[in-house]
Every structure is written in C-alpha cells, then in structure tokens.
Amino acid sequence: MNAARKLAWGLVLAVCAMSLAANWLAPAGYAKQFRESPGAPPSHRHLLGTDEIGRDRFARILYGTRISLLLAPAAALVSTAFAALVGGLAGYIGGIWLRVARGFTDLFLSLPWLFLLITVRALLPLNVSPLVSVLITFLILGLLGWAASARVLSTSALALRNSDFVLQARASGVQGPRLFLVHVLPNLKPVLYAQFWISIPVFILSEANLGILGLGVAEPLPSWGSLLRELEGMISFREEPWRLVPLLLLIVVLTSFQTLLSNEEVTA
Amino acid sequence: MSLPKMLLWKIASHLGAIAALVLLGGLLSATLVRLAPGFDADERELDPTLNAESVRTLRESRAGEHNILRFYSGYLRGAIHGDLGTSHALGQPVQSLLRERWPVTARVAGFGLLLAWLLAATLAFTACLWRLPVFEILGITLSGAFLCIPAAVLALLSVILNAPGYLAIALIVFPKIYRYSRNLLAKAYALPHIVAARARGLGEVRILAWHVLPVAGPQMIALAGITVSIALGASIPVEALCGLPGIGQLAWQAALSRDLPLLVNLTVLVTLVTLLANSGADVMIYMLRPREAA
Numbered sequence: 274m275n276a277a278r279k280l281a282w283g284l285v286l287a288v289c290a291m292s293l294a295a296n297w298l299a300p301a302g303y304a305k306q307f308r309e310s311p312g313a314p315p316s317h318r319h320l321l322g323t324d325e326i327g328r329d330r331f332a333r334i335l336y337g338t339r340i341s342l343l344l345a346p347a348a349a350l351v352s353t354a355f356a357a358l359v360g361g362l363a364g365y366i367g368g369i370w371l372r373v374a375r376g377f378t379d380l381f382l383s384l385p386w387l388f389l390l391i392t393v394r395a396l397l398p399l400n401v402s403p404l405v406s407v408l409i410t411f412l413i414l415g416l417l418g419w420a421a422s423a424r425v426l427s428t429s430a431l432a433l434r435n436s437d438f439v440l441q442a443r444a445s446g447v448q449g450p451r452l453f454l455v456h457v458l459p460n461l462k463p464v465l466y467a468q469f470w471i472s473i474p475v476f477i478l479s480e481a482n483l484g485i486l487g488l489g490v491a492e493p494l495p496s497w498g499s500l501l502r503e504l505e506g507m508i509s510f511r512e513e514p515w516r517l518v519p520l521l522l523l524i525v526v527l528t529s530f531q532t533l534l535s536n537e538e539v540t541a
Numbered sequence: 542m543s544l545p546k547m548l549l550w551k552i553a554s555h556l557g558a559i560a561a562l563v564l565l566g567g568l569l570s571a572t573l574v575r576l577a578p579g580f581d582a583d584e585r586e587l588d589p590t591l592n593a594e595s596v597r598t599l600r601e602s603r604a605g606e607h608n609i610l611r612f613y614s615g616y617l618r619g620a621i622h623g624d625l626g627t628s629h630a631l632g633q634p635v636q637s638l639l640r641e642r643w644p645v646t647a648r649v650a651g652f653g654l655l656l657a658w659l660l661a662a663t664l665a666f667t668a669c670l671w672r673l674p675v676f677e678i679l680g681i682t683l684s685g686a687f688l689c690i691p692a693a694v695l696a697l698l699s700v701i702l703n704a705p706g707y708l709a710i711a712l713i714v715f716p717k718i719y720r721y722s723r724n725l726l727a728k729a730y731a732l733p734h735i736v737a738a739r740a741r742g743l744g745e746v747r748i749l750a751w752h753v754l755p756v757a758g759p760q761m762i763a764l765a766g767i768t769v770s771i772a773l774g775a776s777i778p779v780e781a782l783c784g785l786p787g788i789g790q791l792a793w794q795a796a797l798s799r800d801l802p803l804l805v806n807l808t809v810l811v812t813l814v815t816l817l818a819n820s821g822a823d824v825m826i827y828m829l830r831p832r833e834a835a
Contacts (some may be wrong), residue, residue: 326833376562
C-alpha cells in the first residue's frame with residue numbers, strides 16, 4: 274500500500290470516527306437552536322458558528338457526515354446486489370435473458386442520471402418525515418444506480434459462463450443454482466467489490482445534488498446535501514469562509530475514495 | 542450488401558431501436574406516474590363551493606386515467622397530434638413550454654460541452670504530445686478536483702463568482718472527457734507500431750494524425766455522444782440555481798411541484814435527445830471505419 278492510499282484510508286477513517294463520535298463531540302445535537310445567536314461566527318462555544326436559525330454548524334456537519342457516510346455504502350450495497358441479480362444472472366443464463374436485461378439496462382443508462390433521480394423522487398411524496406426522506410433518498414439511489422454495474426457484471430458473468438472451469442463443472446454434473454452460487458458468483462467477487470466501491474462516491478455526490486435542489490434529506494436532519502445548501506445564500510467567499518467547511522470535507526472524503534479506488538479495482 | 546445500403550440499414554436499425562426504447566420508456570414512465578402516491582388526488586375537489594355532483598363529474602373525468610394502457614394510449618394519441626398535455630403546476634400546454642425552454646438548454650449545454658471538450662482535449666493532447674509531467678499533473682489534479690465537487694455546488698459557485706452557466710456545465714463535463722480521452726490516447730501511444738514510429742523519428746503531429754487518431758478517434762466520437770447525456774443532466778442544477786429558464790429548470794420546478802405529466806414528457810424528450818446523440822456517434826463511427834464497425 275503506497276503512502277497516498279494510507280493517507281486516504283486514514284482520512285476516511287478519521288472522518289468516520291468523528292461522525293460516529295458526534296454525540297460526545299457535539300452534545301448539543303444537530304437540531305438544538307441557540308436562539309440568542311443565529312448566524313454567529315466561529316467561537317469557542319460554536320467552533321464553526323451557527324446557521325441562520327441558530328443551530329451549531331459543527332454539530333450539524335458531524336451528524337450530516339454520519340448520515341451521508343453510513344447510507345451511501347448502504348445504497349451501494351443495494352445497487353450492487355441488484356446489479357448482481359440482474360446482470361450476473363442474465364450473463365450466466367445468456368440467450369434471450371441476456372438480451373432483455375441488456376435492453377433494460379440500456380434504457381436506464383440512456384436517461385441522464387439526475388433526470389432519472391429527480392423524476393423518481395418526484396413520484397414519491399415530498400412532504401414526509403425526515404427519517405422517511407432519508408430512507409427514500411438512499412433507497413432511490415440504491416434501486417436506480419444498478420444499471421452501469423449490471424452491464425459490467427453481465428459481461429463478466431458471460432465470460433465466466435464460457436470459461437473452461439465452468440465447462441468442466443458442467444461436465445461433472447454441477448448445474449443450475451449450485452453452479453452459479455458455487456462456481457460463478459465467487460469468481461464475480463472482485464467485480465462486485467469494485468462496483469460497490471465505485472458506487473459510494475457516486476451516491477455521495479448524488480445525495481449532495483438532490484439535497485441542494487431541495488429533493489434530498491428533509492430538515493431538520495442534516496446531510497451533506499442539506500449542509501451545502503447553505504452556500505446558496507453566500508455573496509462572496511471572504512464574507513463567511515467557514516460556510517465552505519462542508520464542501521471541503523466532501524472534497525477530502527471523495528478525493529480519498531478516488532485514491533483508494535486504484536486502477537486494479539476500477540478495471541477488475 | 543453495398544456500403545450506402547449498409548449505412549442506411551444501420552441508420553434505420555438505430556431509429557427503430559430509438560423508437561422502441563422511447564415507447565418502452567414512455568410506458569414505464571406512465572406506469573410510474575399512475576402508481577405514484579397521490580395520483581388520484583385533485584386539489585379542485587377541496588373547493589368548498591363545489592357540490593357533490595361537480596365532485597363526481599371531476600372524478601369521472603379522470604376515470605379513463607385509471608387503466609394504465611388506456612392512459613398511455615391516450616397520451617400517445619395526443620402526442621402524435623402534437624398534444625403533450627397540460628402542466629398542472631404552470632397551467633400551460635407542455636408543448637409550448639418545451640418550445641420556449643429548449644433553445645436555452647441547447648445553448649447553455651452546447652457551449653458548456655464545447656468548452657469542456659476544448660479544455661479536456663487540449664490538456665490530454667498536450668500531455669501525450671509533449672510528455673511533460675506538468676501537463677499530466679495539471680490535468681489529473683484539475684479533473685480529480687472537479688470530479689469531487691457536486692454539480693449543484695459548481696452551479697452555486699458560478700453564481701457567487703458571477704460566472705456564466707455554461708462554464709459550470711463545462712467544469713462538470715470536463716473531468717469525464719479528460720480522464721477517458723487521456724486513457725485512450727495513452728493506450729494508443731503504447732501500441733507497438735506507434736512506439737516504433739516514434740523510435741524511427743516520425744514527427745509527433747504526423748504520428749498523432751496518421752496513427753493515434755485513427756485508433757482513438759472512434760471511441761472519442763462515442764464519448765462525444767455520451768457527454769451529451771452528461772451535459773443534459775448537469776443542466777438541471779445549473780439552470781435551477783443560476784436562474785436560467787431552460788429544460789433543466791423546468792424539470793426541477795416540475796419535480797418540486799410534483800407536476801408528473803410535465804416530468805414524464807421532459808424525461809422522454811431528454812431520453813430521445815440522448816439516444817439520438819449516441820446513435821449519431823455510432824453512425825459516424827461506422828461511416829469513418831465501416832469494416833471495423835461492422
């Protein structure tokens with residue numbers, strides 16, 4: 274492991290640890306309003322100041338990071354599992370199923386990602402509780418983000434299906450689900466891991482975009498998307514530079530993820 | 542089959558596939574709209590001045606929409622006659638809204654794409670031509686940084702800095718173009734016949750024009766088709782946050798007000814444009830290298 278990857282791991286783990294320790298680091302919580310000091314600058318009491326309605330920005334960043342960093346991998350897990358089911362099985366079965374699955378994935382991939390996201394998000398109720406909004410946002414990401422991974426997995430499964438060892442397993446009488454689960458699926462693991470890791474930064478970015486557009490996690494729950502919405506009121510960077518902290522944190526985390534995704538993993 | 546005939550066949554098969562995908566996408570969208578929570582709700586029913594008879598008439602007028610196939614066939618019949626329905630939120634025909642807004646998006650996304658390609662291609666080609674680490678580092682750093690910034694944040698930053706909307710689109714699309722084209726060019730330059738040409742002292746421009754571009758060109762054309770889709774997706778946050786009255790802003794407004802008929806039409810339109818761009822790229826590749834593409 275080279276130094277850059279070690280540093281990236283360190284940064285991701287540090288950010289995760291801080292967000293998990295939010296209860297101790299910011300005991301006031303993300304929703305408590307300090308009504309006597311709305312829009313306050315950084316001080317020893319509020320490390321990154323308060324937002325327009327007096328909530329501690331540091332606490333909101335920690336809790337928002339927790340939501341984004343816990344649920345993006347969960348959404349990635351859903352999308353990878355779905356991709357394995359659609360792409361992996363279609364590639365393994367082949368024939369008409371493969372063509373149907375590829376047609377379906379092509380249909381999904383022909384839609385611009387953000388258009389698809391906001392269309393499906395708009396189909397579901399917008400006035401929901403914050404917790405439901407979190408579930409809806411990340412479930413949508415997980416259920417819609419499978420197409421690209423499915424395409425990759427179907428190609429890999431097709432290659433495995435025609436490989437010598439699968440042919441030999443078939444000749445030995447192994448068939449059906451057992452052949453898929455025992456011989457094909459374990460060999461798809463590297464591709465599955467790669468697709469899982471690639472999906473995480475994509476979902477973090479997508480949640481941020483949805484949040485800024487007002488279609489993500491609902492208030493008062495914070496997420497990186499809703500925290501970045503604060504930039505909307507900015508007139509210049511000099512005015513309140515501490516407002517840029519969530520963006521800097523996002524860039525640090527995503528850059529770390531990019532570093533962790535080595536070429537081998539991406540092309541696996 | 543002769544070449545022009547094969548080309549015509551290729552174009553026809555693409556058009557057929559596009560029509561099938563758009564019809565299927567439309568049916569899928571119509572189904573989702575029909576199944577969406579609150580589809581049956583009509584705010585007019587809450588009007589206290591309406592009597593029971595009027596409310597019943599309102600409900601009966603929507604009865605035809607309950608069956609998905611009838612709902613979709615009615616939509617298709619209307620679409621063939623140029624009637625794409627009426628926006629619930631804006632109270633205007635969808636067709637006139639699309640006619641008004643499409644040129645703005647075409648201009649903003651078009652300029653953005655052009656700028657992104659210019660920037661990415663310049664950086665990728667200079668990095669490969671001159672092989673100076675500074676260009677490599679610059680390209681990787683810039684593309685890496687912009688890949689980590691959400692599209693909506695780039696749009697907000699362009700508002701704060703008073704930069705035009707197309708610049709935000711360019712910066713959103715640039716990293717994808719740069720990374721892919723840089724990899725393509727690097728792979729092409731590593732081919733044995735190009736290494737041999739370099740070793741024999743052939744000029745860099747000649748190597749690029751005669752040996753590299755024919756290898757990497759078709760895939761770069763395919764990339765051009767894909768970037769249309771990325772630019773259209775980027776137009777949502779950029780237009781919404783920069784106040785540009787285009788298709789992206791319209792989609793955002795439709796999503797916030799749950800204007801489902803408008804949203805479905807926009808999705809179908811964007812899918813159509815994306816498919817046309819990808820098919821156009823595919824046909825162009827075929828025209829350039831018919832044997833290999835076949």
